[in-house]
Amino acid sequence: MSAIEGRLFAAGMPVAALMEKVAQAIFKRVIALYPHPRVRRIGVLVGPGHNGGDALVVARELHFAGYEVLIYRPLSKGKELTGQHGEYVASLGVKFHDQIEPLLDCDLIVDGLFGFGLERSISGEIAEGINRLNAQSQPVISIDLPSGLHTDTGAVLGTAIQANHTLCLGLWKLGLFQDQALAYVGKAELIDFDIPLADIQAVLGDRHPIHRITSTVAIAHLPLPRPQLTHKYKEGHLLAICGSQRYMGAALLCGLGAKASGVGMLTIAVPNSLKPYMSQQLADALVVGCPETASGAIAHLPDSIDLSSFGAIACGCGLTLDGMGVVQAVLESDRPLILDADGLNALAQLGTIPTLCQRQAFTLLTPHPGEFKRLFPPDQDESEDLVRAVRRASEQTGAVVMLKQARTAIGYPDGSVWINPESTPALARGGSGDVLTGLSSGLIAQAIARKIPVEPLVQTAVWWHAQAAISAALARTELGVDAVTLSEFLLQVLPQFTRSGN
Ligand SMILES: NC(=O)C1=CN([C@@H]2O[C@H](COP(=O)(O)OP(=O)(O)OC[C@H]3O[C@@H](n4cnc5c(N)ncnc54)[C@H](O)[C@@H]3O)[C@@H](O)[C@H]2O)[C@@H](O)CC1
C-alpha cells in the first residue's frame, strides 16, 4: 500500500488532496452509520502519522456537521500534514486531550491512532488508553485498520482497539482476514478512493496474489447448468473411503456433503459392519463393505474396487489411524485425491513432503490448524502468519491446501492464496468438516468428468459451505447448525445466488 501511495504522489497527486479525498469518504460513511442527533458526542483518536491526519479531517467535518467532537492526541509531535490539520481543528474550538478519560463517555469513537505505519508494539500510556476504551461499551469505528494490529499478519502488537466497524482504505489489508484479528475488526468495509489499476498492477503484479472468495467467483465455477445431453457417469464418479465402527457418523456426513454437490455417482467404501447403516441412510449411494480390522476400521479395500475407475477419491473422514493402509493405497493411485482427518494424520506419519512429491495427480488437503501443524511443522516466522504458511505448504508439496479456520485460506501450488471472508462460528461443530470434504470431493469429481479446471471448485466448496451455515444460523441461530442440518441447507441456500446470477 505504501508503494502504491508513493506512485500516486510521484505522479503528482498532492498528499493533502489524497488525504482530503479519503477522509471525506470516511466522514460520509461515519455519518451514515451514526447520524446526528442520534449520536451527538464523538471522540476521535489521533495518532502522529497520516492515519491521525485522516482522523483530523474527519473530526473537522463532524464538527461542521453539528456533532460535539473531542480529540485524544497522546503524541503531540507527528507528521507535518497531520500537524497542520491539528492546528486548524484546534482553531475551530475543538478540544484536544492527551488523556483518554474525557472521551470515555462519548457516544461513538473514531480510531485514527495508527494505520499501516505501525512499526512497533504499543506500550505505556497509549496502551493503557486503548485498554480503558476497550472496557467501554460505545461503538468504535477504526480508520484503515484497528490501531494496534499488524497490517499483514493481523497480530496484536502490544494491544489493539476493538472496533465495531473497520473502514479499510483503498485495498484490503491482509491482516483483517487473519484469524487472530477477528476479535478486533468488527464489520469490515472497503472505502474506495480510485487507485488507478495500473498502479496496483505495477506494485502487486508480479507477486503472489491473495484473493477474497466472492459469491460471483464461487458461483461462476459451479458445474451449472448441466448440459441437456448427459448421463450419471458424465457428471462425476466419486469414491469416498470413510468411517469406522468408532466414527460411523463421519462417513454419513461425508456422504451427505457429496450428495449435495450433485455428483453423478457416489460410491462409499466403509467397514463391512457399517454397510447396512449407510445403505439405509444414503439410498442413492453405492455402498461397498470392506474387510475390517479388529478395531472396526477398514483393513483394506476389497478386490471389487478398481481405483482407476473413479474420477476422484475422497479419503479420511472417520477412518482412524488403523485404516492407514488404505490411505497409502490411495496416495499411490493416479486418481485425484482429497485427504481429510485421519487421512491427513496418516500422511503426516508417512512424511508429508516426500509422499506428496511422488504424486502426479491433483491432491487436496483439508486440515484444521492442529492437523496442519502436524503436516507442516511451522518455522518460527510463520507462527504468526498462517497465510504465508499455507502458501509454503502448497508450493512445497504441489497439493492444494485448504486450512480450515474461522477464515479459511486455500493455498495453491502457483503461490496464490484465496481467503473466504464471510463465515460463521456456527461451523465450529463436530461433523461440519466431514460435510465440507464430501462437498468439495463431489464438486471436484464433477469438474474432472466435465474436463473443467478442478482448482477453483475448492473455493466454491468453501464459500458454499460457509453460506449454508450462515443461512442455517439465521433460520435456527448459531446453536442450531448441526452437521446434518448444514448439509440440508447446502441446497436450500444455493438458488438465491444462482437465480440472482442469471
Ligand atoms: N493508503 C493510502 O494511500 C492512504 C493512506 N492514508 C492513511 O495513512 C495511513 C498510513 O500513514 P503513516 O504511514 O503516516 O502511518 P500511521 O499513521 O499508521 O503511523 C505512523 C506514525 O506512528 C508512529 N508509530 C509507529 N508505531 C508506533 C508505536 N508503537 N508507538 C508510537 N508511535 C508509533 C510512527 O513513528 C509514525 O509517526 C494509512 O493507514 C491511512 O490511514 C490516507 O491518509 C491517504 C491515502
Ligand SMILES: [K+]
Ligand atoms: K486506525
